Amino acid sequence: MSEKTYQVPTMAEKSASGESPEVLFWVGCAGSFDERYKAVTLAFVKILNKVGINFAVLGEEETCTGDPARRAGNEFLFQMQAMSNIQVLDSYQVKKIVTACPHCFNTLKNEYPALGGNYEVMHHSQFLQGLINEGKIVMKGGGGFRGKKITFHDSCFLGRANNVYEAPREVIRALDLELVEMKRCRTKGLCCGAGGAQMFKEPEKGRKDINIERTEEALQTGAGTVAVGCPFCLTMMADGVKNKEKEKEVNVLDLAELIAKDQGL
Amino acid sequence: MSSLPQILFLLVLGGAGYLLYRRISFLRKTIMLGKQVSRTDHPKERWKTMMLVAFGQKKMFKRLAPALLHLVIYFSFIVINLEVLEFIIDGIAGTHRIFAPVLAGFYTVAINIFEILAMGVLVSCVFFLLRRNITKVPRLSSSELKGWPKLDANLILWIEILLMLAILTMNATDQILAYRGVEKYIPLGGLWISGSMQWIFDGLSNNALLTLERFAWWFHIIGILAFAVYVTYSKHLHIFLSFPNTWYANLEPKGKMPNMDVVTREVKLMLGLQTEPSADEPAAAEAGRFGAKDVNDLTWVNIMNAFSCTECGRCTAECPANITGKKLSPRKIMMDTRDRAEEVSINMQAGKKGFDDGKSLLGDYISQEEINACTSCNACVEACPINIDPLAIILEMRRYTAMEESGSPAQWNAMFQNVETSFAPWKFAPSDRFNWASEINKDAK
Known part of the structure; x- marks a missing residue:
C-alpha cells in the first residue's frame, strides 16, 4: 500500500484525454469548504479509488446547486445556478451523478429536470450499498467498532423527501454494528434543524434548538456513534454532542467515514 | 291530518337540501379563488392513493388507539347511513320501517348491526371527549384551538352521542309498542342493545311511548340533516373532502418544489x-x-x-x-x-x-x-x-x-x-473550491 496514492481526476482532465467517466462525484459546497466535512469528501474519494471506480469531479467548475436559495424563496437565484450548472454538466455529457449531500441529491434529481437537466442521480448511501451488494467492498472490521452500538439519524431530504431509508441502514448492517434506532426514525425522523436554508441563519425564537432536541434523543440510545448521511446533519449533530459535552464518548460520523475506517483507508 | 308529517318531512328535507346546495356552491367558489393547477396525471395512482389513504385510512394507523376509535366512527357513519335511506322513504311515503317486511329476518340482523355500531360510536365519542378535555392530549389543547375550533370539536362529539342515543331510544320504544300490538309497529324478534334498554321505558303508557318514539325518529332524521349542513361550516368537512383531497394530492417526491x-x-x-x-x-x-x-x-x-x-x-x-x-x-x-x-x-x-x-x-x-x-x-x-x-x-x-x-x-x-458572488452559500473564494483534493495524499500510507 505504501506506493498507493489517491487520484482525484476532474471532468476537464478526463474530457481532455477523451475519456468519459462512469460517474460524476458532485462534492457540494460543504464537501468542498467545510473544515470538518471535507474529511467525508476525502473518505468517499478514497473508497472510489480503492474500488477502482472510473469517476471524476468538476473541481473549480462546480457551483452551488441553488438549493438554499430556492428553499429561502429566491427562485431567480436558484434557477440562475441551476441553469449554469446544467450547461456545465451537459457540456461534459454527464449521465450519472453521485453525491454525499442529500440537498444536492434532491435538487439535482428532482428539480433539475424541469430546467432541462436530466441525470441519473444517486446518494452516496445508495452507491455504497450497491458496491457492498456487488461484493466490491468487503468489510474488514478495521474500524474497531464491530458489535458496538450505533444510531442513524435520517436526513429529511434523503428520507421523507426521497424515500431513501434503507440504503444507509444496509451500509451500517454490513459493518456488523448494532444499529439502535431512535424513537423518531425513518418517516418520523426528527429534523436536525438545518433544512430549508436554516443552516444559513440563526433559528427563530423558541424554547430550545432543534439540534439539541435531536442530540438528546440520539444520546438516549446509548450509542457511541451517531451516523449521518448529510453535511448539515453532521454539523448540527456534532454541535449538539459538543453542547452536551459528550464529544469524547460519542462520535458523529458520515457513512463514508465508517466504511473508510473499516477499510483502513 | 295524516299527511301532515309527510308534508313537514318534505319541507325539512327540502330546506336542508337548499342550505346544503347554497353552502356547497359557496365552498366551491371559495376553493376556486386559488390559481389553476393541473392534478389529473397518473389517474390510476390517484385512485389508489384515495382508496388507501382516504377510504382505507392507512396513515391514521401510525397511532393505533385514536385510529381504532376513529375507524369505528367512520365505519359506523357509512353503515348507519344506510338506515337513513329507510328514514327518508318512510318520511316521504308515511310508512313505518318499510324494509322490515321486505328483508324479513335479515332486517333484524341489520338493525342489530346498526345498534352495535351505534354503541361503538357512543363509546368512541366518549373516549374522544375524554382525550380532548380531561387527559389533554397536547396537540388537542394548543393555543390555536382556543374558541370556535375547540367548541366545534366538542359539539361534533356531543351531536354524535345524541344521535346515537336517539336511534337506541327509538328502537327500544318502537319494540315495546310492537310487542304491545300497537298498529303499524312491527315486532323484530330481539334487538340486543335497545332491548336491554327497554326496562327504562316499560312503565310508560302507549301514548307516552308513541310520543317518545316519534320524537326520537324526528330528532334523529332532523339531527342527521342538520349535522350534514353543520359539517359544511365545520372542520368536519373532511368526511367528504378527504376523498378529493387525497385524489388531487401531490404525487411527486416530497422534496421537489414546483418550478416557476x-x-x-x-x-x-x-x-x-x-x-x-x-x-x-x-x-x-x-x-x-x-x-x-x-x-x-x-x-x-x-x-x-x-x-x-x-x-x-x-x-x-x-x-x-x-x-x-x-x-x-x-x-x-x-x-x-x-x-x-x-x-x-x-x-x-x-x-x-x-x-x-x-x-x-x-x-x-x-x-x-x-x-x-x-x-x-x-x-x-x-x-x-x-x-x-x-x-x-x-x-x-x-x-x-x-x-x-x-x-x-x-x-x-x-x-x-454569497451564492451570487462566490457560487457557494458561504463566503469562500471560488478558486479555493478544489483545494480539498490537495489533502488527499497527506496521510496516505
Missing part, C-alpha cells in the same frame, strides 16, 4: 439562452406576483387542503420548529388559509371589496416569524392523515417575501449574495 416557469423565461433571457418569448407563452406581466401573499396566489389545491383540515394537529406534533417552541404550527397555517379564504369569499359575495380589504394572508394571519422557522423537513406533510401539504404554502410565502419584498432575514440575504 415565469422565472425560467426571464432567467433564460438573462443568460442569453433564449432571445424572445415564444408565442404560446404568456408575458411575465400577466403572471401576477411571485409567490404568495394572499389566498388567490395559492393554488386551488392549497385552499381545498385548508377546507379538508380536521385540525387534528398531527402535523404540528411532528413539526421540529413547533416541538422546540418556535411560533410555527403547520396546523395554524392551514386554519389561517381557510379563515382568510372564507373571509374574502364572504366579502365578495356581499359585494364588498374582497381581496382589497387592506388585509392579506401573509402579514395579517401568518407572520414572517412563522414561515422563517420552517426547516422544510416535510414532517407535517408526512404526518397528515389525508395528505395535506402545509409546506407548499410556507414555501410560496417565502418566495413572495424574497422576490417581491426583499424581506428575507438578513442572514439569508447574505447567503443569497
Whole structure:
C-alpha cells in the first residue's frame, strides 16, 4: 500500500484525454469548504479509488446547486445556478451523478429536470450499498467498532423527501454494528434543524434548538456513534454532542467515514 | 291530518337540501379563488392513493388507539347511513320501517348491526371527549384551538352521542309498542342493545311511548340533516373532502418544489439562452406576483387542503420548529388559509371589496416569524392523515417575501449574495473550491 496514492481526476482532465467517466462525484459546497466535512469528501474519494471506480469531479467548475436559495424563496437565484450548472454538466455529457449531500441529491434529481437537466442521480448511501451488494467492498472490521452500538439519524431530504431509508441502514448492517434506532426514525425522523436554508441563519425564537432536541434523543440510545448521511446533519449533530459535552464518548460520523475506517483507508 | 308529517318531512328535507346546495356552491367558489393547477396525471395512482389513504385510512394507523376509535366512527357513519335511506322513504311515503317486511329476518340482523355500531360510536365519542378535555392530549389543547375550533370539536362529539342515543331510544320504544300490538309497529324478534334498554321505558303508557318514539325518529332524521349542513361550516368537512383531497394530492417526491416557469423565461433571457418569448407563452406581466401573499396566489389545491383540515394537529406534533417552541404550527397555517379564504369569499359575495380589504394572508394571519422557522423537513406533510401539504404554502410565502419584498432575514440575504458572488452559500473564494483534493495524499500510507 505504501506506493498507493489517491487520484482525484476532474471532468476537464478526463474530457481532455477523451475519456468519459462512469460517474460524476458532485462534492457540494460543504464537501468542498467545510473544515470538518471535507474529511467525508476525502473518505468517499478514497473508497472510489480503492474500488477502482472510473469517476471524476468538476473541481473549480462546480457551483452551488441553488438549493438554499430556492428553499429561502429566491427562485431567480436558484434557477440562475441551476441553469449554469446544467450547461456545465451537459457540456461534459454527464449521465450519472453521485453525491454525499442529500440537498444536492434532491435538487439535482428532482428539480433539475424541469430546467432541462436530466441525470441519473444517486446518494452516496445508495452507491455504497450497491458496491457492498456487488461484493466490491468487503468489510474488514478495521474500524474497531464491530458489535458496538450505533444510531442513524435520517436526513429529511434523503428520507421523507426521497424515500431513501434503507440504503444507509444496509451500509451500517454490513459493518456488523448494532444499529439502535431512535424513537423518531425513518418517516418520523426528527429534523436536525438545518433544512430549508436554516443552516444559513440563526433559528427563530423558541424554547430550545432543534439540534439539541435531536442530540438528546440520539444520546438516549446509548450509542457511541451517531451516523449521518448529510453535511448539515453532521454539523448540527456534532454541535449538539459538543453542547452536551459528550464529544469524547460519542462520535458523529458520515457513512463514508465508517466504511473508510473499516477499510483502513 | 295524516299527511301532515309527510308534508313537514318534505319541507325539512327540502330546506336542508337548499342550505346544503347554497353552502356547497359557496365552498366551491371559495376553493376556486386559488390559481389553476393541473392534478389529473397518473389517474390510476390517484385512485389508489384515495382508496388507501382516504377510504382505507392507512396513515391514521401510525397511532393505533385514536385510529381504532376513529375507524369505528367512520365505519359506523357509512353503515348507519344506510338506515337513513329507510328514514327518508318512510318520511316521504308515511310508512313505518318499510324494509322490515321486505328483508324479513335479515332486517333484524341489520338493525342489530346498526345498534352495535351505534354503541361503538357512543363509546368512541366518549373516549374522544375524554382525550380532548380531561387527559389533554397536547396537540388537542394548543393555543390555536382556543374558541370556535375547540367548541366545534366538542359539539361534533356531543351531536354524535345524541344521535346515537336517539336511534337506541327509538328502537327500544318502537319494540315495546310492537310487542304491545300497537298498529303499524312491527315486532323484530330481539334487538340486543335497545332491548336491554327497554326496562327504562316499560312503565310508560302507549301514548307516552308513541310520543317518545316519534320524537326520537324526528330528532334523529332532523339531527342527521342538520349535522350534514353543520359539517359544511365545520372542520368536519373532511368526511367528504378527504376523498378529493387525497385524489388531487401531490404525487411527486416530497422534496421537489414546483418550478416557476415565469422565472425560467426571464432567467433564460438573462443568460442569453433564449432571445424572445415564444408565442404560446404568456408575458411575465400577466403572471401576477411571485409567490404568495394572499389566498388567490395559492393554488386551488392549497385552499381545498385548508377546507379538508380536521385540525387534528398531527402535523404540528411532528413539526421540529413547533416541538422546540418556535411560533410555527403547520396546523395554524392551514386554519389561517381557510379563515382568510372564507373571509374574502364572504366579502365578495356581499359585494364588498374582497381581496382589497387592506388585509392579506401573509402579514395579517401568518407572520414572517412563522414561515422563517420552517426547516422544510416535510414532517407535517408526512404526518397528515389525508395528505395535506402545509409546506407548499410556507414555501410560496417565502418566495413572495424574497422576490417581491426583499424581506428575507438578513442572514439569508447574505447567503443569497454569497451564492451570487462566490457560487457557494458561504463566503469562500471560488478558486479555493478544489483545494480539498490537495489533502488527499497527506496521510496516505
